[in-house]
Amino acid sequence: MEHTFDVLIIGGGVxxxxxxxxxxxxxxxxxxxxxKFVAAGATGRSSGLVRMHYDLEAEARxxxxxxxxxxDWARRVGGEPDCGFTRTGFLQIVxxxxxDTLRANVHMHQRIGIPSLLVTADDVRRLAPSFATDDFDLAAYEPESGYADPPSTAQSLMNAARARGAVLIQECPVTGIRVQGGRVAGVTTPRGEFSAPVVVNAAGAWAGEVCRMVGLDLPLSTWRHETMFAHRPPDILTHPTVIDFPNSMYFxxxxxxxxxxGLEDGNLLGLPPADDEYVRPDFVERAGERICRRIPAMVHGGVHSAQVGYDGITPDQHxxxxxxxxxxxxxxxxxSGTGFKIAPAVGLCLSEWILDGAPQTVDITVFSPARFLEGRTLRGEHPYENIWR
Ligand SMILES: Cc1cc2nc3c(=O)[nH]c(=O)nc-3n(C[C@H](O)[C@H](O)[C@H](O)COP(=O)(O)OP(=O)(O)OC[C@H]3O[C@@H](n4cnc5c(N)ncnc54)[C@H](O)[C@@H]3O)c2cc1C
Incomplete structure (x- = not known):
């Protein structure tokens, strides 16, 4: 097996x-x-929401x-399997x-070119007749948004990378990073040493551990998130994808x-990530009660299954x-629990930064991890509260 590369990436998530x-x-x-294997971490448990509504312009971009x-997956990436994008329309209810914050963010999105508009509670009732709409006045509506299939997305990107010469080595935990004369030289694994002048930490919930391999102690913590799949009663054929701030929920x-x-509250921080956990005893009940608040007829639905995943989270959730x-x-x-939908562009911008000296497509330098050492945090231009509580 070849052991010398230009770039080594630690982590085969999206x-x-x-x-x-x-x-x-x-x-x-x-x-x-x-x-372990491709999408063994957060990506394999991700809810896969694909929407553009962010309160920080760089993230919306x-x-x-x-x-x-x-x-346009087939043309832009091409690899099999498909990413499974499904257009459902997306509602951000606040x-x-x-x-006013919602209005300002929708204006920012429209300026960027994102299809997004303000809709009233009456409009929402027409878009989603099964929804209760008495607890809000305004929502943002993205008609083009929806969700995709995260493990298939990651596998497709990996297959497309391999078709262009990239090498994937699974069951290969990195246990150390070699540094010589102030620069990285490669990594150590139970399957031998690998050398490269560039090493990228894409280790998700394990990223803090990987940083410590080069002596960096960053406030990279873990976020544990539970999700539930529920059967809908047959008369609710479908509904849009929604982030529902009044109910601290998305669905x-x-x-x-x-x-x-998924619920925005009650997610545990700072636990060592595990691969084989069950949801906590009260989760299904809480999630069921919450979805019935927005879709009262879900009281006639039932639980299908529930699962747990871990992502890496930073102090400002960016x-x-x-x-x-x-x-x-x-x-x-x-x-920080919202990284799936931005993966194609982050990979592009980071490749530009590594190869050209600066990101070209979107200025991602605002996300520089140096902010944590300087005591700075990122906030949206028209901030909501932190999404995870
Ligand atoms: C339950 C859940 C629901 C979510 N829902 C959404 C959503 O709807 N929309 C959205 O945009 N985002 C969502 N997210 C967030 C999103 O899924 C993640 O931000 C994204 O998948 C992170 O991808 P990643 O590649 O950084 O990390 P991961 O997918 O966790 O990949 C990291 C990989 O690194 C590997 N690894 C770790 N340590 C080492 C090591 N030492 N050596 C080698 N490999 C190592 C792990 O095995 C893992 O496969 C959700 C996350 C969770 C957990």
């Missing part, structure tokens, strides 16, 4: 796969070293550039006190007459992207 794809397209000899990939339709529900520590060490992590 971000490692996206970066590998964009680097391989540029002729870079890249290897992805994955502890990343989501919008990424959306171009999801919509509490009455956030109506979307799934094939087979199911609805996926990603950590860019170089830090020894020369050649890069961060591509800290996606």
């Amino acid at each position: 971000h490692g796969a996206s970066l590998a794809f964009h680097l391989a397209r540029r002729g870079v000899r890249v290897a992805v070293l994955e502890r 990343l989501a919008w550039v990424s959306f171009g990939y999801f919509r 509490e009455r006190e956030h109506a 979307r339709p799934e094939t087979g007459g199911l609805t996926l529900v 990603p950590a992207l860019g170089p830090l520590g020894p020369e050649g060490f890069w961060l591509d992590c800290g996606f």
Whole structure:
């Protein structure tokens, strides 16, 4: 097996796969070293929402550039399997006190070119007749948005990268990073040493651990998130994808007459990520009660299944992207529970930064992890509260 590359990527989730794809397209000899298998981490448990509504312009831009990939996957990425993008329309519902913030964010999205408009509670009732709409006045509506299939997206990006010469090595945990003369030289694994002048940390919930391998102690924590799939009663054929701030919840339709529900509150921080956990005893009850508030007829539905996933999270709930520590060490992590939908663009912009010295497509330097060492945090231009509580 070849052991010398231009770039080594630690982690085969959607971000490692996206970066590998964009680097391989540029002729870079890249290897992805994955502890288990592609999408074994957050990507394999992700709810897959694809929407552009962010309160930070740089993130909205990343989501919008990424959306171009999801919509046109066969031409832009081409690899099998398909990313499974399903257009459902997306609603961002906010509490009455956030109506002005919502307006400002929709204006920002429209300025960027994102299809988004303000709709009233009456409009929402017409778009989604099964919804209760008495607790808000305004929502944002993105008619083009929806959801995709995260493991297939990652696998597709990885396959497309491999078709361009990238190497994927699974069951290969990185246990150390070699640094010589202040710059990275490669990594150590139970399957031998691998050498490269650039090493990228795309290790998701394990990213803090990987940073410590080069002596970086960053506030990269873990976020544990539970989701439930519920059967819809047959008279609710489908509904849009929704982020529902008044109920601290998001939900979307799934094939087979199911609805996926996640809660924004009650997510645990700072636990060591596990691969084989069950949801906590009260989760299904809480999620069921919450979805019935927005869709009262769901009281006639039933639980299908529930699962747990872990993502890396930063103190400001925005990603950590860019170089830090020894020369050649890069961060591509800290996606804080919202990183799936921006993966195609993050990989593109990071490949530009690594190869050209600066990101070209979207200025992702605002996400530089140096902000944590300088005591700075990122906030949206028209901020809501932190999404995860
Ligand atoms: C339950 C859940 C629901 C979510 N829903 C959404 C959503 O609807 N929309 C959205 O945009 N985002 C969502 N997210 C967030 C999104 O899924 C993540 O931000 C994204 O998948 C992170 O991808 P990643 O590649 O950075 O990390 P991961 O997918 O976690 O990949 C990291 C990989 O690194 C590997 N690894 C770790 N340590 C090592 C090591 N030492 N050596 C080698 N490999 C290593 C792991 O095995 C893992 O495969 C959700 C996340 C969760 C958990």
